Amino acid sequence: MSVTTSTSDPIATSLPTGDDALAALTAAASELEAAQQPSWPDTAALADVIETLRSYPPLVFAGECDILTERLAAAAEGHAFVLQGGDCAETFANATADNIRDRIKTILQMAAVLTYGASKPVVKVGRMAGQYAKPRSSSIETREGVTLPAYRGDMVNDFAFHEAARTPDPQRLVQAYHASSATLNLVRAFTTGGFADLRYVHEWNRGFVRSTANAKYEQLARAIDKAMRFMAACGADFEAMRTVEFFSAHEALVLDYERPLTRIDSRTGKLYDTSSHFVWIGERTRQLDGAHIDFVSRISNPVGVKLGPKADIDEVLRMIDKVDPERTPGRLTFITRMGAGTIREALPGLLDKVRASGAKATWICDPMHGNTFESTTGYKTRSFDAIVDEVRGFFEVHQSLGTVPGGIHVELTGNDVTECLGGASQIIDTDLEKRYESLCDPRLNHQQSLELAFLVAEMLGQA
Numbered sequence: 001m002s003v004t005t006s007t008s009d010p011i012a013t014s015l016p017t018g019d020d021a022l023a024a025l026t027a028a029a030s031e032l033e034a035a036q037q038p039s040w041p042d043t044a045a046l047a048d049v050i051e052t053l054r055s056y057p058p059l060v061f062a063g064e065c066d067i068l069t070e071r072l073a074a075a076a077e078g079h080a081f082v083l084q085g086g087d088c089a090e091t092f093a094n095a096t097a098d099n100i101r102d103r104i105k106t107i108l109q110m111a112a113v114l115t116y117g118a119s120k121p122v123v124k125v126g127r128m129a130g131q132y133a134k135p136r137s138s139s140i141e142t143r144e145g146v147t148l149p150a151y152r153g154d155m156v157n158d159f160a161f162h163e164a165a166r167t168p169d170p171q172r173l174v175q176a177y178h179a180s181s182a183t184l185n186l187v188r189a190f191t192t193g194g195f196a197d198l199r200y201v202h203e204w205n206r207g208f209v210r211s212t213a214n215a216k217y218e219q220l221a222r223a224i225d226k227a228m229r230f231m232a233a234c235g236a237d238f239e240a241m242r243t244v245e246f247f248s249a250h251e252a253l254v255l256d257y258e259r260p261l262t263r264i265d266s267r268t269g270k271l272y273d274t275s276s277h278f279v280w281i282g283e284r285t286r287q288l289d290g291a292h293i294d295f296v297s298r299i300s301n302p303v304g305v306k307l308g309p310k311a312d313i314d315e316v317l318r319m320i321d322k323v324d325p326e327r328t329p330g331r332l333t334f335i336t337r338m339g340a341g342t343i344r345e346a347l348p349g350l351l352d353k354v355r356a357s358g359a360k361a362t363w364i365c366d367p368m369h370g371n372t373f374e375s376t377t378g379y380k381t382r383s384f385d386a387i388v389d390e391v392r393g394f395f396e397v398h399q400s401l402g403t404v405p406g407g408i409h410v411e412l413t414g415n416d417v418t419e420c421l422g423g424a425s426q427i428i429d430t431d432l433e434k435r436y437e438s439l440c441d442p443r444l445n446h447q448q449s450l451e452l453a454f455l456v457a458e459m460l461g462q463a
């Protein structure tokens with residue numbers, strides 16, 4: 001079945017639908033170069049796994065992806081604010097009930113504070129239920145004279161430093177599917193079964209500001225408390241606020257996972273990557289003529305592209321034509337990750353030119369990936385102050401241009417880890433070893449995540 005779009009818009013393209021679309025997706029797989037892919041040693045085993053994944057049910061429904069597209073369109077117009085958060089790299093071992101609960105709890109707490117600050121709905125998106133693959137700066141790692149393949153996420157290989165562990169194993173793709181399925185199932189249960197009740201979330205936040213270290217956020221917490229009482233006095237239906245809309249997201253990196261989970265939507269004949277509601281393409285894999293950008297241009301999910309400080313404007317404009325030729329509101333999100341010291345110079349030009357081109361994108365700030373450095377104690381870390389400063393710069397730039405700051409994208413956990421420096425509990429270099437658990441990038445811990453939410457709420461209140 002092939003359907004052409006009839007439009008007079010010169011940039012609109014006609015993508016095939018149905019079986020033709022799936023065939024084109026498969027053909028592109030063999031023609032285009034895909035960066036950062038595992039070197040699977042056993043290609044027959046990989047082929048079996050791909051067939052297995054093809055036979056599995058989708059993890060999300062296309063209609064849910066469309067709802068997220070609408071929410072992201074609202075964020076692009078300034079009618080909503082997006083919060084994307086979760087681990088840099090999920091692991092199979094950490095996909096436990098407690099960890100998932102605490103991450104959801106952290107995101108819900110942040111969202112409540114941001115909703116108050118923005119006076120807008122907050123679109124809640126977890127970097128979870130699929131964030132199992134990592135692009136790496138180097139494809140090898142050397143320790144004490146021994147060189148092995150780099151860890152590329154649990155979907156590909158194991159973190160343990162020996163040859164068998166680091167050898168890519170396609171069975172891990174199947175494990176990633178099951179871990180994602182179980183995670184998403186619990187997330188759906190938490191967010192629709194009563195755990196997300198705004199009254200609980202508010203109580204958790206009151207608990208957070210009770211500690212002396214966080215007393216500086218008390219004023220805002222009191223204002224939220226007053227608003228809750230006001231709502232109660234007006235007879236607000238808190239029962240209706242027991243459930244929240246929550247979406248999943250991850251980097252679409254390993255195409256041997258994403259392609260077999262890409263399915264035809266029975267309603268429209270269009271393709272959706274049913275591994276997640278939202279997928280993004282990372283800074284290292286966004287080559288215009290590469291397989292990743294081709295892949296997202298063929299699916300109808302809302303998609304993101306990370307943009308670093310060196311993003312070339314012409315390339316970005318061509319990317320818009322390729323990924324969002326029909327200029328569908330909410331379809332394309334740019335996640336900027338410039339660095340605190342760079343964002344104020346690097347972002348205005350991009351915003352300005354994209355606006356001048358007539359294209360619309362949702363702009364989200366990732367204040368993590370441009371602010372990574374090695375601590376004196378040898379840990380990959382980030383400082384809380386730089387993270388806050390990058391978000392501040394993001395708001396300043398948007399404000400000066402009259403464009404819309406659409407949301408934030410953060411690496412966080414609900415656990416009390418010590419991976420990022422600073423924050424009210426003043427984590428210093430020598431603290432990092434106490435509880436450094438990330439297998440890739442350092443995450444904000446529970447307290448630091450909430451602090452960030454309070455600070456961003458203040459920025460939103462002033463915007």
Ligand SMILES: O=C[C@H](O)[C@H](O)COP(=O)(O)O
Nearest residue numbers: 088134135136137138440441
């Ligand atoms: O999460 C992002 C990247 O995968 C990560 O920053 C790469 O880290 P590396 O430079 O240690 O490979």
Ligand SMILES: C=C(OP(=O)(O)O)C(=O)O
Nearest residue numbers: 088282283284306337369
């Ligand atoms: C790989 C990541 O980021 P980036 O592509 O921005 O480096 C990430 O989000 O973990």
Ligand SMILES: [Mn+2]
Nearest residue numbers: 088411440441
């Ligand atoms: Mn990361």
